[in-house]
Amino acid sequence: MADEESKKLTAALNVMRRMAPSTIENSLAGLCELTPNLTDDLLNNVDQPLKVEMDEAAQKKFITCDYNRDGDSFRSPWSNKYFPEADSEALYPSKYLRQLEVDANAIFDVYRKLYFEGGSYSSVYFFSIEGSSDEKKGFGACWLIHKDVDSTEEDLKKGWWDSTHVFQVSHVKGETYEYKLTSTVMISMVMEDSKLGSCDLSGSMNKQKSETLTLSKTKGTNHLVNMGTMIEKMDDRIRAIIMEIYFSKTRQIVDGMRLTSGARNRQMDKIAASLKDALKQSKK
Known part of the structure; x- marks a missing residue:
């Protein structure tokens, strides 16, 4: 049982580590409601x-x-x-x-x-x-x-x-x-x-x-x-x-x-040059 509780706590903490700080309080309250037996551990570790x-x-x-x-x-x-x-x-x-x-x-x-x-x-x-x-x-x-x-x-x-x-x-x-x-x-x-x-x-x-x-x-x-x-x-x-x-x-x-206009133009030039090279190679 202790191992099972430990796994649940680890999973809950992993979830909380991926939550944005602006939503931590709501997320923590939801987890405590889902797993009331882990409430103290969650409050002490989050x-x-x-x-x-x-x-x-x-x-x-x-x-x-x-x-x-x-x-x-x-x-x-x-x-x-x-x-x-x-x-x-x-x-x-x-x-x-x-x-x-x-x-x-x-x-x-x-x-x-x-x-x-x-x-x-x-x-x-x-x-x-x-x-x-x-x-x-x-x-x-x-x-x-x-x-x-x-x-x-x-x-x-x-x-x-x-x-x-x-x-x-x-x-x-x-x-x-x-x-x-x-x-x-x-x-x-x-x-x-x-x-x-x-x-x-x-x-x-x-x-x-x-x-x-x-x-x-x-x-x-x-x-x-x-x-x-x-x-x-x-x-x-x-x-x-x-x-x-x-x-x-x-x-x-x-x-x-989303490339800026200058970067997009440079990228298009590179693509055009590659196509020209490919056409030259195909004609040989």
């Missing part, structure tokens, strides 16, 4: 578009995810309160992790403004790792950015960008730590034109990287600097790949389906 909630205490918006969730409530990094209010047994970061979280949110908010500008939100959550007795030697962190793309063009109906960077930090020796980073970027742009119809340019990408880095007061390096540097490099890498795969490849496919 990346969904990020959502934004309001922190009524701090009057700032924050991003929700599994790392700040307790039941149906979500903890804000700004006020450290749950919305809606959670019960007394809700999880909170330790004093050490909370201070890292506060500093990280302040830094990441600046990063968001520099790279994503308006319509974007950021949140960072630090959490303890199961099995780690000393949080200073082992912890996790989730760095999130959500941006709604402004519909400045007439044919852009809606669009968004989600970045999720999850770290597992482990102590190696002395002031040296290993940082395991898993990054997921989801992008969606729904185009609509009265003459051409609608087009959904959506995709997602997942990348992993591990680095062993040292903390140094003299060089000004700490956990936040090390993680921030890795995030910046990973964001640049994924953005370049997305541009190449989803946009350059799309342009290449479209050009292959």
Whole structure:
């Protein structure tokens, strides 16, 4: 029975990997309805578009995810309160992790403004790792950015960008730590034109990287600097790949389906030349 359930889960995840990010929520809901016994596994393994909630205490918006969730409530990094209010047994970061979280949110908010500008939100959550007795030697962190793309063009109906960077930090020796980073970027742009119809340019990408880095007061390096540097490099890498795969490849496919006038004329010239050569050969 376990093997059968495993096969069903694998098949369901394969289906979800082929779904456009703009339809993930509906597709996931449909699969959960078809296989209710796999609901928890599906929710834990399928990346969904990020959502934004309001922190009524701090009057700032924050991003929700599994790392700040307790039941149906979500903890804000700004006020450290749950919305809606959670019960007394809700999880909170330790004093050490909370201070890292506060500093990280302040830094990441600046990063968001520099790279994503308006319509974007950021949140960072630090959490303890199961099995780690000393949080200073082992912890996790989730760095999130959500941006709604402004519909400045007439044919852009809606669009968004989600970045999720999850770290597992482990102590190696002395002031040296290993940082395991898993990054997921989801992008969606729904185009609509009265003459051409609608087009959904959506995709997602997942990348992993591990680095062993040292903390140094003299060089000004700490956990936040090390993680921030890795995030910046990973964001640049994924953005370049997305541009190449989803946009350059799309342009290449479209050009292959419908040649521009210049390319069509050159192609016709080649065909004409080939026919002339064939006629010459047949007359010999």
